Structure formats: structure tokens, C-alpha cells
Amino acid sequence: MKRKFAPPSHCHLAARALCSIAVMLIGFSACAQNLLINGDFEAPLGTNWTVVYGTDNTSAPPYEAYGGPGDFAIAERTTFSSRNAGGMGAHLRVNNDGQMHAYFKQAVSGLTPGTSYTLSGWMKYYQGGFKLNEKVSIYFQAVGGLGTNSTMDISANDDPDNQTNLVYHQYFVTNTADANGRIEVRLHLDKHIETICCDKQYIFNGLWDDMALTLTP
Helix, strand or coil, rough: CCCCCCCCCHHHHHHHHHHHHHHHHHHHHHHCCCCCCCCCCCCCCCCCCCEEEECCCCCCCCCCCCCCHHHCCCCCCEEECCCCCCCCCCEEEEEECCEEEEEEEEEECCCCCCCCCEEEEEEEEEEEEECCCCCCEEEEEEEECCCEEEECCEHHHHCCCCCCCCCCCCEEEECCCCCCCCEEHHHHHHHCCCCCCCCCCEEEEEEEEEEEEECCC
């Protein structure tokens, strides 16, 4: 006697479709794995993110800014810099009218040399108080096989009213891993010239959150 096979039901077809979507999502998730440690800054910075102060000849544009730990009121993670209430973000705040520079950095190793990776992150600045003839920029970099690739500068001089409270925007930059399978991530604040004013009651903040280094699709 011949066996009769019932055609697949709509439920079975839907289940198959869901399984296919799940497989695709799992594959995408694996490709989109964040290779940075503590990219959301929710854990203490410790050894995963360190702060570098002083001259930086690899900046883009190639400014030479100076300074040390005493030139920054904040060089840590704070709740002020978080995109989400109660969270944490990376935060640099200047505390005087001089020329200064600092950046957070993290080196990612074990990458495939010559392979392209995308550095993404959310960035904004906050300027409060008074400023005059001031040039301050924040940006982030991926340093790897193609040299130093940078995001656009976000500058205090972009604000004609000298009072700025921008919302976070997401930015992207790509680079390849160098011959040693390494990319270094840097989050910069550069104050390029001295403030020409007797009134030092201002604050300038570079803020970053949810940084990620992923394999470029």
C-alpha cells in the first residue's frame, strides 16, 4: 500500500523560515562580534583602556597639543558621558586655559593581518561657560595597517554662540590590521591653542560611549 505524505503545513513552513532567519542572525552576530574589551565602559577601565597625555604627532589633523594629568579635571568613565540613564561612558574634561591633549587607548591584537575592520562609536562634546579664540576638537582613530584613520573632528568653534550641548551621534572609520594583527583604538580631546581671556569659568568635555571594533562586512 502506498503511503501518502501530507504537504507541509503553514506552521511547518513558518518554522522553517524562522530557523533560516535564526541561522542568518547567528552568522551575522558572529561577524559583528565586538573585539574591544569594555567598549561600553560599564566596567572599570583598568588595563583595557588607558589614558595618554601630551604631544601626539599622529593626530589628524596633525596638531601638536601638550599637557599632562593635571590639565584634565576628568579622564575617566562617568555617568555624565553615558548615552543611557544610569550607565557609563568615557569622559575627558579640561580644567585650565592652556594648550593640552589626551586620549584613551586600547590595543586589539590577534586580528588577521591585512583584513579590514570597522571602528564605530557614539561621540559628542559639551561646552559650557565662556570661551574666546578657542580651538578644541574631539575625534577617534583606528591605527593599523593603513596608518592612522580618523573620524571627523567635532570642534568647539562649530558653535557660533559658544554654548553647545550636542546629542550623541554615531561615527564610523575603517582600517586594516597591521602585519602583527593589531589595531589601536584612540579617543582624543585636543585643545590646540591657549584661551585668551581672564575669565576661566568654562568647561569643555569630550564624551564617548558604546565603542565597537568589528570585522568589516
